[in-house]
Amino acid sequence: MSNELLDALDRLEKEKGISRDLLVEAIEAALVSAYKRNFNQAQNVRTDFNLETGSMKVFARKEVVDEVFDTRLEISLEEARKIDPNYEIGDIVEIEVTPRNFGRIAAQTAKQVVTQRVREAERGIIFEEFSDREDDIMTGIVQRKDHRFVYVSLGRAEALMPVHEQMPNETYNHNDRIKVYITKVEMTTKGPQIFVSRTHPNLLKRLFELEVPEIYEGEVEIMSVAREAGDRSKISVYSANKDVDPVGACVGPKGSRVQAVVDELCGEKIDIVKYSKDPVEFVANALSPSKVLDVLVNEEEKSTVVVVPDYQLSLAIGKRGQNARLAAKLTGWKIDIKSETDAREMGIYPREEPFFSEDVIMEANSQDQEQEHLLVDDELPQDKE
Structure with a gap:
């Protein structure tokens, strides 16, 4: 048994990374408990586990005193000096009290301790490994x-x-x-x-990081994600490099990159829009694939009123308000959508100064067309003129 235990300690140290000294310390502590439990002893004892021979011994520890009141914990000076003449009052005398059949109990106890420590070590290793993967x-x-x-x-x-x-x-x-x-x-x-x-918004973010090298390399950044898992999602992307088109990078050649993410999420529709620090432009982009005529911003309430063509109203709102709801989550702005006719009746459209320049309108429209063509078939209701 002794050789087997020593071999087991060596293997555990190499394979599991469990310190041999810690195991020996744990075994010795367990042996003390086993001795007291099995032999009805309440005295102060320690155990010694010899790493070379594998032998285990139990020693009673007694204090040298003038007058003995408890023989389990104390020893007289006279008795102590029979063991060693150099003992003085207050010294600790150790006397071997190893029981004859202690070997079997010790072996069983050691096995239990080693098994428990291995289990704890494996749990700790697994915890460390996966806590880093949060x-x-x-x-x-x-x-x-x-x-x-x-x-x-x-x-x-x-x-x-x-x-x-x-x-x-x-x-x-x-x-x-x-x-x-x-x-x-x-x-x-x-x-x-x-x-x-499988529903967390960051799952979508991590999937794009896997599929789009520009995101992994830091050329393109995902600024925000809005997701209704299993149905539809929107992500906003940005690149500080003017030579990199963030939307095109995420869509990929012939839509291959975004399609790989869509396939992993069992057909979940994904809109990719360009991020802008300007809330007016960002909100307009977020309502893709609908076209936007104007955005009126209330900075204090962080809300917007968006004007869309009459025939695009249902598209902008989406099924059960989904498109508008996701756009609001994506941008962090409240969004109230008005048709062009209603906006004219309310006197909020058109404004004296145009909301978008011609270049911005053309870019927004081209992004809408790219989304409709390259991403996924959009099932949002759309009225024809």
């Missing part, structure tokens, strides 16, 4: 599901995907490979617990 995406394999979670294998650990983090248009079957966003990693009494999501 706010990142990983590819997992669906293991099983119940009414509360979908259980996703991430290799060394199993992650939990709660119901509210699951896509409403997806069915999760055993052995399905899916990309998930790690939202939280926490240590519990049962070990590390990892929570993942």
Whole structure:
């Protein structure tokens, strides 16, 4: 048993990275408890685990005193000097009290301690590994599901995907490979617990980082994301490099890059719009694919009134208000959409000074056409003139 234990300590140190000294310390502490529990001893003892021979001994520790009141904890000066003439009052005498059948108990205790420490070390390693992956995406394999979670294998650990983090248009079957966003990693009494999501807006962001080299290299930046998982999303992109078209970079040749993200999200429609520090231009871009005639801004209330052509009103609002709602989330501005006819009756359109220059209007319209052509078929209702 001794040689096997020593070999096991060596392997654990090499393979699991668990310090041998820490293991020995834990074994010795456990042996003290085992001795007191199995032999009904309440005295002060210590154990000695010999790393060379693998032998285990128990020593009772007693204080040298003039008058002995508790023989379990104290020893007289006379008795102490029989062991060693140099002992003085207040010294600690150690007397071996190893029971005859202690080897079997010691072996069992050591095995339990080693097993527990290995389990704790593995949990710690897994926790460290995945806590560094928070706010990142990983590819997992669906293991099983119940009414509360979908259980996703991430290799060394199993992650939990709660119901509210699951896509409403997806069915999760055993052995399905899916990309998930790690939202939280926490240590519990049962070990590390990892929570993942398929609905988080940052999943969309990370997928674009994988597909678009310009984002990974920092040439293009995703400024904001608005998402209604499984249905439709909008992202705003920006590039400080004037030679780089941020929208075109994310769309990719013949729409290949955005289509790869759409496929991963089971057909979720994605609008990519150009970010602008000017709220007027940003709001107009965010309402893509509808065309915008004018945007009136209220800085104090951080709200806007957007004027669109009559035939584009339903397109600008979207099904169940979805397009306008996503645009508001994307920009952080409240958006009130008015048709051109209503705006004229209210006297807010047209203004004396034009809202857009001809260049801006042409650029916005060309972006709308590019979105409609390259992204996904838009099912928003649209009236014809």
